[in-house]
Amino acid sequence: MKKLSIILIIVFVFGCAGQNINRYKDTAPPKKTQQTTKHIQKEKATLETRQKTILFENLDAAFIAMNKNLNELNDEAVRSAFEIAVDVLKKDPDHIRANIVLFNAYLYKANEEQTVEQFNKLAVLEPKKPESCIELGTLFARLGRVSEAIVLFQRSVELDPNFVEGYYNLGRAFSLKRQFDQSINAYTKTIELAPKHHRAWNNLGWIYMIKKEYKKAKKHINKAIENKPDYGVAHLNLGTINLLQQDFDLAEKNFKHFIELKPEDPEGYRNLASVYQKKQQFDDAITMFRKLLKYKPDDYVAMNNLAVLLLSKARYGESVRLLQEVYNADIKNSKFKAEVKKSLALASFHLAETLATHADKKQQAVKAYEDYLNYSDNLSETAIQQVKDKITALQ
Numbered sequence: 001m002k003k004l005s006i007i008l009i010i011v012f013v014f015g016c017a018g019q020n021i022n023r024y025k026d027t028a029p030p031k032k033t034q035q036t037t038k039h040i041q042k043e044k045a046t047l048e049t050r051q052k053t054i055l056f057e058n059l060d061a062a063f064i065a066m067n068k069n070l071n072e073l074n075d076e077a078v079r080s081a082f083e084i085a086v087d088v089l090k091k092d093p094d095h096i097r098a099n100i101v102l103f104n105a106y107l108y109k110a111n112e113e114q115t116v117e118q119f120n121k122l123a124v125l126e127p128k129k130p131e132s133c134i135e136l137g138t139l140f141a142r143l144g145r146v147s148e149a150i151v152l153f154q155r156s157v158e159l160d161p162n163f164v165e166g167y168y169n170l171g172r173a174f175s176l177k178r179q180f181d182q183s184i185n186a187y188t189k190t191i192e193l194a195p196k197h198h199r200a201w202n203n204l205g206w207i208y209m210i211k212k213e214y215k216k217a218k219k220h221i222n223k224a225i226e227n228k229p230d231y232g233v234a235h236l237n238l239g240t241i242n243l244l245q246q247d248f249d250l251a252e253k254n255f256k257h258f259i260e261l262k263p264e265d266p267e268g269y270r271n272l273a274s275v276y277q278k279k280q281q282f283d284d285a286i287t288m289f290r291k292l293l294k295y296k297p298d299d300y301v302a303m304n305n306l307a308v309l310l311l312s313k314a315r316y317g318e319s320v321r322l323l324q325e326v327y328n329a330d331i332k333n334s335k336f337k338a339e340v341k342k343s344l345a346l347a348s349f350h351l352a353e354t355l356a357t358h359a360d361k362k363q364q365a366v367k368a369y370e371d372y373l374n375y376s377d378n379l380s381e382t383a384i385q386q387v388k389d390k391i392t393a394l395q
Contacts, residue, residue, distance in 0.1 A: 055080045059088050063097045066104040067139075078108045094125055096132040100139055123148070130156040130163040137169060146176050164194045171203060180207050198228040206237055214241050232261040239271055243278070251275050266296040273305070282309055300326045304340055311343065316351035320368070323347055327375075345375035352390075362394045369394075 055077070056062040062081035065073060073081075085101040092098070099122055106115040122140075127133045137152030150173045156166035167190040174183035184207060190200040205220030218241055224234040239254030252275045259268035273288035289306035293299060307322035323344040331337045352368030355361040369391050373384065 056084055059084050059097055059101065062101050063135075066101050066108075070104055070108055073108070078105050081105060096125060096127050096136055099125065100135060103139070119143075127152070127155065128159075130160045130166055133159070134165055134169055137173070141169075141173055141176065146173050149173050150177070162193055164190055164197065167193065168197065168200055171200065175203065175207060180211060183207055196227045198224040198231050198234070201227065202231065202234045202237060205234075209237065209241050209244075214245055217241055230261055232258050232265070235261065236267060236271065239275075243271065243275060246278070248275050248279050252279075264295050266292045266299065266302075269295075270302060273302075277309075282313065285309055286313070300329055300331060301336075304336075304343070307347070308343055311347045311350070314350070316347055316354055319347040320344065320351050320371070341375050341377070345372055345377075348372040348375060356390070356394060366391050366394050 062084050082105040085098040088095050088098040103118045133152045133156035137149040141149035153170040167186045171183045171186035187200045187204040201220050201224035205217045208217035221234050221238050235258040239251045242251035255272040269288045269292035273285045276285035286309050292302045304326050307319045310319040327340050348368050348371040352365050355365035
């Protein structure tokens with residue numbers, strides 16, 4: 001059994017959601033700006049509101065809360081859940097939900113030794129009910145132990161061959177392992193038992209999208225929408241397929257529909273911005289990136305993309321400001337950071353050239369030229385001297 005630190009590193013998003021065109025993942029906390037500070041303050045206020053004292057009445061309530069929003073609970077709420085679980089385990093040491101609550105409590109307290117010990121207890125439990133198999137399997141999947149999760153999901157359908165959620169979770173787990181044929185079989189069985197299971201229809205379509213079988217993908221995702229017209233993820237996935245097929249008008253329609261359903265989800269704006277870039281509607285793309293950053297102000301990829309668009313529109317000052325914020329962030333992707341640096345050098349040069357034409361902005365021009373030299377790589381001695389001559393002329 002590996003240490004807790006290893007357990008915590010490998011965490012999977014257990015399910016299929018909208019897939020976006022390739023983009024870099026981001027990084028560490030953003031450099032504080034007025035916008036990000038306001039966002040952080042808003043989130044802090046929301047969290048403080050949620051962290052009011054919660055004393056659970058029973059194990060089921062504690063189990064649901066601990067699995068849904070553990071990070072939003074306070075110490076007293078976790079203590080309440082812990083005490084309930086301990087009482088239940090005194091009577092039934094193999095109680096699945098109580099053992100999971102206990103594990104989450106140790107996880108919350110960051111007690112490595114007890115968390116590892118409790119995980120080992122969970123690993124040898126043998127649920128007697130299909131629902132318990134799902135609960136325990138979902139926890140394993142969340143911790144990255146997908147193979148163990150698959151064993152439990154398979155056990156659930158062995159206990160009940162008509163257990164819909166067992167097949168559905170098998171589909172998700174096989175998908176995480178990229179065992180797509182097994183996943184297709186599991187989702188197909190889910191739909192056979194529950195023809196209106198919109199998530200299974202959507203996830204099956206998502207797999208066909210990954211396999212580039214777009215006709216089948218559209219068929220299944222449209223079936224998800226037919227069963228649940230307000231299912232936003234399906235509209236997002238359908239838009240992604242149309243974007244991949246370069247049907248930009250239809251993709252635009254899909255993403256706009258998703259935004260109507262989920263106006264605070266940044267993925268809609270991200271994908272719609274991609275459509276507008278493909279259609280060379282750059283002003284519209286700029287608008288979408290601004291909206292995205294309203295809901296996710298620390299999205300450095302979006303910030304970089306916005307800055308590059310502004311650079312192309314000769315809006316050098318704002319472009320430089322955004323690129324500097326991205327560049328100064330703790331970004332681990334070296335390729336991305338190199339691209340940002342290159343754009344920042346170019347934007348700084350154009351800003352300097354523009355400022356240099358204004359008599360009252362010579363010092364700002366000097367600073368921009370100096371930034372250009374700092375951010376540029378592999379400039380020739382001749383080019384460096386030319387910029388230094390420009391700086392001298394302005395001083």
